[in-house]
Amino acid sequence: MATLKDISVELGLSVATVSRALNGFPEVGARTRTRVQEAAARLGYRPNRSAQRLATGRSGVVGMIVKLRADMSADQTFFDVITSLTAELAARDLDLVLSVDQGDDPVAPYKRMLERDLLDGFVLNAPVPNDPRPGFLMSRDVPFVMHGQAHDAPDYAFFGIDNAAVSADAVELLTTLGHRRIALINGEARFAFAAEREAGFRAAMAAGAGAVPDSAVADGPPTENTGYTLALSWLSGRTGPRPTAILCATTPVAAGVLRAARDLGLSVPGDLSVMAHDDALPNIRPAHFNPALTVTHAPLREACAPLAQMLVDHLNGAPPARLQTVIRAGLIVRASTGPVPKGEDIPWQIP
Amino acid sequence: MATLKDISVELGLSVATVSRALNGFPEVGARTRTRVQEAAARLGYRPNRSAQRLATGRSGVVGMIVKLRADMSADQTFFDVITSLTAELAARDLDLVLSVDQGDDPVAPYKRMLERDLLDGFVLNAPVPNDPRPGFLMSRDVPFVMHGQAHDAPDYAFFGIDNAAVSADAVELLTTLGHRRIALINGEARFAFAAEREAGFRAAMAAGAGAVPDSAVADGPPTENTGYTLALSWLSGRTGPRPTAILCATTPVAAGVLRAARDLGLSVPGDLSVMAHDDALPNIRPAHFNPALTVTHAPLREACAPLAQMLVDHLNGAPPARLQTVIRAGLIVRASTGPVPKGEDIPWQIP
């Protein structure tokens, strides 16, 4: 491997000049620059990354710590995100160090990784209400971007979807179709996005369809089973009046709801309308559900390019408060939503 | 971040002494060593990877490249492995850089990562027959360990289970119970482990139960659906004589087989015996299947400690041909296997 020194000896220049010539600094003469570039090419020079990193203090490596959940529910979304994220980071010359955390202290794994002094920054995901991680990282001046945040006007970089709007858009579509008794199967309560969705849901309902009793809002892991179980209990009518529409946090949950309706002999959308938020995971096709599922739609993987770019900008000194993006999910109306059944346009009763 | 210099100043020693103390060199006094170690712990010292790599040529970072499959079937095993692997590597002071590959060329992503000049070595997984990766890495003198290899007497480091024995042990149990028509739902044919399992299956069958027609061996992604569909077709009897026992590549496949049997009104193990190989994924409990599943059992995550250790040894200069471990899966007999139904102990007919 040729080094800067080899080139400098070859040309009778100093390493400093060679370095500047190759890195495009303005203060080196045009003739010298071409001479250097040519010599570098001829000798097959490639900068030693470790030396570069040691000198610049930057490693070109960012970290991500995924929290292990007992039910492993994050698998699919996690894999989808990792796939796009590593590709987008690689395109920007960054590598991703991954660590899986099983502990209780949410900041401990970040502390450990930082001690290694290997990382330039982090990608965080799955924020929870009052998440302690941003505060910790900011106190240490460690750059990071948060995936999945959209509110609380934080003064750090984030990318997320407008979760209140996700709920509001869905509720608006359904109320326009005459629905009043809309139930929500939400994401797990400990995540920030779920709180935002529920708040958006309740607000939109109060504005258009009437207040919602607690019994019409439930949550659980984003699995088919969650949807099946909850829908079965609601639709059996044993727990009070039935919903005429069910809003689901994810498409697998909606699949469970559809199965429950089928098992109970209810037609969708004749007797029940079903909607979900669609993260666009590659192995789930809500367009091929039976009936095709009406969704709000925001592909998780589309967050990765902005996240990678924001992190790069952040590392290059951009003020993080400027690196904030909230996108609005799209609305795709398919065949699982329809007008409210005759005579069923009666709001929830609040006990 | 604390540096060697910080510690040396703190203790009034030279950086050289501190370095040697921490790296276990014999020429530093016991008292000094403990003083240094304690100070290092107190200040949260961790060596700077870039500096270390510059000085030694080693970074303490290893890479793993996972291949994205269209059906995402690897999710669960992948997550389980990553969890244990990052923990085991961290315990040995190694970090893991992860990359997801979607391309066609199996070695291109390794080439790309190597150009980054960050990694000391790799963990490979999911070998395929004639896998080009080992040859490529060996030609570049890049250390690596392979997860899931067990045969072909390769001259590199690997850890795997004896897949032929997995099949043979299962077949032996079932033939002892009188079964002769045993069918195999194998892992996907493109993987080396599946070829080994099929070869082991056919050999054990030929020795104990009679030759196996191609129609009694099938494969597919390791999902519940694969098991359900294949079992339904076999057990309906439309495709020829029914198997009296079905051997499954994974526990989700077996769950599908059990559901198919239930749907057809067949009792397990009265009418049909079912077995699977169990990777011991944390969210699947074959002991709680109904009936509890008889399995060959080899927890994927238990491969991670040996893999990490072998990689460390390899990095420290151990000859890779010595770093080869093949373990034999355990056999756990539960309630899903029983004697062959009366009069059904008739071997397969080869067309």
Add this chain to the structure above:
DNA sequence: GGTCATTTTCAAAACGGTTTGAGAAGCGGC
């Protein structure tokens, strides 16, 4: 030809470790 501003180049100091070669301290034996 001298002065000044403007390129252009250089030597040296980082960055944070490891490794070398040499010196100081401790100790037993004479």
Add this chain to the structure above:
DNA sequence: GCCGCTTCTCAAACCGTTTTGAAAATGACC
């Protein structure tokens, strides 16, 4: 008190870059 031996510690060199501060070369102008 001196010698030789071991044990411990140190200053300095090194890895290959980037970056700093200063010096040298160039050119324009009077």
